[in-house]
Structure formats: structure tokens, C-alpha cells
Amino acid sequence: MNKRIILGISSVAAVLAIGASTVALTGFGMTERSDVTYMTDGPSFADVADLTKASKAVAHVRVVSMGASHTIAFDKAAAVVSERPNGNPDKDKGGAQLSTTPAGTPPTGILKTDFVVEVLDNVRGPGLKKGDQITVSQIGGQIATKRPDGTAGTQIVANAEHDPLMKVGDEEVLFLNQDKASGAYFTTGGGMGRFNIAANGTLTAVDHDSPIARVANGKPASFLTNAVKAVN
């Protein structure tokens, strides 16, 4: 009799626990978060002069708002199969081996996000003036997936390596180029063209590995803006 009672109570407890977990996960809006980073290759810049010359404009800005993320679709191109490499005797003697890892589902594009930034100071270049609000595009973004039942699924947050998404309210010095197609701006060299300005006015290079980070980090913002203005 006691065993039946204990079993019954255990069963009810288990069902309640499972239910509570499910409610906690879905009913209360709890979602999985997946942090994604795009690894990249692109032009690099040795110094401030190099970066400045590759930019259309340089501006001290404040990030005003973040727009919705969208996907840049890949070209719909067919696959081309080429011959398996050979000529490495050590590898060739083993014969052609096949991967033991099953294929995954390829993505259809990469995320991008537009930010609105306010120009606080036009450091260099024509076309921008204090008070202007311009759009700056970045690779990466946030996108929410839904489960088959319609409830919130995974929240994917994608950032490009060394070029994390800008944060609303932050102040940065941006080295900019302009997309002729959309009119939006983008930073030169991704994170290499971004320098965060802390509340105390000091600089931190967003790409902490860039050569310019070594000379600019911890210096006042005027160190960078004066260096930009001095470039012929």
C-alpha cells in the first residue's frame, strides 16, 4: 500500500517537474541563445594613414538605433566537382578515403544589420556634418527562430570576428566607406575601422589584434582624430 502511494506521488512529481520545465522553457518565453561568429578575411591596414586613405570619411558618432537583421543570399550556383588531389606519396598510398562525418545542411546566406548613427564630429571627408544621421551596415545580426508549434525557438546572435555588433548609445570613431547601391555606409576593414570611445574619452580599438590597436588603445580620442587630420 505504502509502495503504491510512494510510486503515485513520485509519478505525479515527475509529471509536474516535466510540465514545469516545459512551461519554463516555452510558456514563459525562455529561448535558447546561440552565439555565432563569422570568421573572416579581408584587407588589413598597417597604420592610421593607411586606414584613412582607404576610407571615404572618418567620423565620431553615437549609435542611435539598431534595425532589423536581414540575410544576404548566396548565389544560386551549381556545384563543380574537381579531381581529387594527388602527388603526396604518403597520402596516396592510403588510397582515397571518405569522410566519416555526415554532411550538414548548408546555410542560404549571411546576416547583416543596419544601424543608425548620429555624427557628433566629422573628422575627415566631405559629405558628413555634425548632427547628420547615417546608416552603417555590419555583417552579423540577431534572428529568432520558431519551433514547429509556433513558440519561440533559438535566438541566434551572429557577430563577425573582431567586429561585434555596435551597441546603441556607444560612441565610436568610424572609418567609413559608402555602398553605392544602397547609400549605406560600412566600416573600412570591418572592426579595424572602429574605435570605441569610453566615458572617460579614451580609445579602445574594436579589433584588438589590429596594428593600430597597439598604438591607439588607452589614448584620448583626439590622438586618433588628430592623426587622421594630419594625413595628406
Next chain:
Amino acid sequence: MRFPSPFALRGRSLALAGLMVLATAAAPLAASAHFLGGKWSYGGGVLLPLSYVNNTSGFSAYTTAVSQAASNWYATPTPSDLYSVGSSGNITLSTFSDSGVSYWGVTQIWANQQTCFLFICWTSNSEIPYNTYANPTNLPSGWSNYTSSAISFNRYTMDGLTAFMKLKVATHELGHAQGLGHPDVSPYCTAIMQQGYLSFNTPQAHDKYDFDALYPGYWTSPWAC
């Protein structure tokens, strides 16, 4: 019995101290290996065959670059063994055109991740949380080996590059897809995993050392720098 002069001793000590200072100063010039965290399933001591789907038909410059980049890795004394398939590959390579970024190539990697909440666990296939490690390091708790990778080339920024540089970018991105990150390098230590324009487009000694450290047992490339 002759004793060395105290001045000679001091001179040797100074010389030794000077050498130590030089060695310390030179240390940061060496490249520290960088890995993304995690890797493809690898038993050790064997080849690492990975298939790739080269979705670049119509863009012959990219088709050639990808094929040559796979050969570049195959030619190295590492377990790298990339081969081309028509569909369902471990690595998928595509092109896109975006005039609003300055990037040339982008690589993404997925792995299975087990998440637990109370006593309920589930597995999802997610992109890996990238990091940079000086030594081969597992992904954080709950993650398993890589399941797939995708590489995309921005034709808008790359069409103007030479064939030499297109091959550099393709070889660099295939390095990422196999688990290599960007190394901190000096002018005296070069790597294909460096970003930007380079005067070479094949894996260097530092890259081979990193690869063999990540997938050990098949070959041991000497430490280069």
C-alpha cells in the same frame, strides 16, 4: 691557483643578462598558435578526409581557387585530405555579392550542442562559439565535434583581386573550416592564416605546425616560430 677576475665575472654576468633581455624581447615576435576551439572528429594518426561542395559554377576564377586551395592543404605534411563532391559535403563553398562590406571571405562552422535545463536535455546543431586559443582546445561543455562548415566569397570585393590573392583567400578560409584561427604573427613568422594581403598563398611552416598540433599523430611538423 688562479681565480677569475671579478671584472671578467661581471662581464660574463652582464653578457648573460643581456642575452636574457634579448630573448625576452624577442619572445613576443614569435607567433602564438591560434585555434578556433573544437575540431572535426579525428581518431589520431590517420588522414582527415573531408568532402567539400564547390558551388561556384559560372564563376570560374573561384572554382579554380577553391580546387587549388584544397590541393594546397593536401600537399602539406598534415592529415588534411580535402576532396570534391557534387552534393552533401562537409564543407560548402558559395559566392555572394555585397557592395556594403569590405570582407573578402567568411567561414561558418557548426557542431552539435547538448543543452540541459533541470533534467531535460536536447541537442541542437548550432554554429560554434568562436574563440582564439593558443593550444588546441575543446569547445565549451555540451559541444561535440564539428558537423559542417560553410565558406562564402564576396565577389564584389574579390573580383578585383588577382588570381594569386583569390587562392590565398580560399586557402585561408579552408584553414578556418578545418579548425585554424588567426595567429598573432611577426614579420619574421608568417602564416596563411594571417588576414589581408600576403606575398604567399600556400600554408606556411607555422600553419603546418598548428594543423599537426590540432590533429596529432599523423605527422609532426617542426615548430617553426
